[in-house]
Every structure is written in structure tokens, then in C-alpha cells.
Amino acid sequence: MCCMLLITRVWSQAVEFIKTTHDFGEVKEEGGAISYTFQFVNQGDEPVQVTGVKASCGCTTPDWTREAVSPGDTGKIVAQYNPYNRPGKFKKSLSMNYKTGEISDGATLYIEGIVQPKPKTIEDELPTRIGAIRLQYKALNLGKITNESVVKKSFQVYNESDSVVIFQVDKSKIPAHVRVQFSPDTLPPKTLGALDLIFDPVLKDDLGFVTDELRLVTDEPEDSIKDLTVMATIQEYFPPMSDEELALAPRLAFDRTQHDYGRVTQGNAVATTFELTNTGKQSLKIRKVKTNCDCAVGELETNELAPGESAQLEVTFDTSGRRGRQYKTITVFSNDPTASTQMISVKAIVD
Known part of the structure; x- marks a missing residue:
């Protein structure tokens, strides 16, 4: 065994690289492959045959000397790296395998550097075009908000045309809890502006993920109607509470959080019951019960539970038009300040 180890060690020196790591330094993302x-x-004393080179990433393409390298001669391993869409530091490896006679060995090479991100264009920043106007997305996402107060968020718009664009709002296509302002409402050519979205969650009177349709109108001769979607995830607002106040607060608990209906024949409706309990010290109020599919319905026998009281939540799943593995969620919103949004689920295999 000692002899074998010695032979391997000597033979691994048959291939000697001038360098095993190359630093490209700073390169430009838009500059193409490097x-x-x-x-x-x-x-060594015998020819070396490179049998393969594998890169650690699809962004790196290897190439190598295909013919056998005679003793004393030079071979090469080429590493090509594509920096496009890969800003920042990088370090990639190439694993080389070769044979000398009947003995196999290998080596690892590294390339590294820093990709300087390309300057972003208007098309990059605002990829969605509707007529002459560019936006980031057709969905105006407010993200997570609370129902404490009115929320305002600004979204960039860009006039890509060579003419002035005048904005208006189709009041028949805007809900009462949404207002829109433009800055400016007359947007010069090749100019950035802002669409200010003002959203009143109290007027919306909903919780969880919500959407609304919004229609903007411009004076463009074509594509003057811009239909957008307003999105938000509304959570109940709770003021800061002391440990003593939290100890006296209502608490929502479930007897379980998941139910498996098993195998169900398509077209049948199946039901199960979850038990909710108020384990807190004050009255628990269930604000809403929402499912992620019209095929699932949650019916609660009461919306208010005294301390220690329990109630039944019946969840019915209609399998009509469904097939295969199904997973549906039911979200329960309450005035439990520690967990005001809780989710349970049902699943089934529909045959």
C-alpha cells in the first residue's frame, strides 16, 4: 500500500500548471464573455491525455487540448465565463481529469473576478409597455400593509413617445377606497413621472391578500386604455402592547391545522370540522375566514368566543372539475395580537 501511495503522489506531478487560479479583476457585465x-x-515520461473538464457552473464553458500531450510539451485548459446577468463577485472552478498510461488523476483550476453591473436602461427599469407608457409591472403592489391608516405608494411611469401624454382616471373603473394622482398629469416626451396610489384599507374592509381593478386613460390615439391591478396584503393593526396586556389578550388555537380527505371521487363534496378555542383572557373575535379557492368553503358557527369557549369551523371541498392531488388553504383572521392571521389546510387525491 505504501508503494501505491508513493506512485500516485509522484504521478500526480506529471501535470504541472503555470498557475491554477486566475483573477480577471473588474469586468463589465455588458462586455461579453471573457x-x-x-x-x-x-x-512525466508518458503522454498525458485530458479525458474531460467539468465547470462548477453553466456560466463557465471549458475547452482543452484534445490530443495527447507528449512529455515535455504544453497543453491547455480554456475557461470562458459569461458575466451577463451576473453582477458582483464570482469564483468558479474547473475540475480536470487526465490519464497517463493506466493511471488517472486530476486537478482543479479557479477563475474569479468582479462583474461591474451594466447601466440600467428605461427598458430594464420599466419593462412593461402599454401604448406610449412604460411601467415596471401591470400590477401595482402595495405589499404588506395594516388597516391602521391610509397608505400611499408611488410608482414610476415613463412617456416613451415623442408627444405629450395626458393622464386621466376612468372613475367608473376605480373602487371607492382607491385614489390615483399623477405627477405631472401632463407628461412630456421621454420623461419620467409618477403614479401615486392612495389606498384606504378601512374603506376596503378586508384582510389578507386583496386585488382591485384600476383603469387609466390617456389622450393617445391608440392604446389609450391602461387596465392595471392593485394588490395588497392587509393585516390587522395592533398598537404596541406590554407583556401584561398580551397576557390578558385573546388567543386563537386549533385542535389541528391539517386534514386529509384521502381519495375522493371527482364531483363529490367532502367536509371536515376543525375546532377553534379561545385560550386567552378576553373575547376572541373572528374577523374573516378566507379560502384560496372557490372550491373550498369555511363556515364558522360563531364569530365571537368568550375565554375558554370553542366553536366549530366546517370546511367543505367540492371536487367538481378537480383531479389529482389537491391542497387548499383556509386563512382565519382574528383579534389575537400574537397571531392574527392563522392558516389551516385540507388535502385530497381526486380520482
């Missing part, structure tokens, strides 16, 4: 050639010398 490459470096690692050179090695066959220091």
Missing part, C-alpha cells in the same frame, strides 16, 4: 487559458507542462 476567457483565460491555463497552460500545463507534461513533466
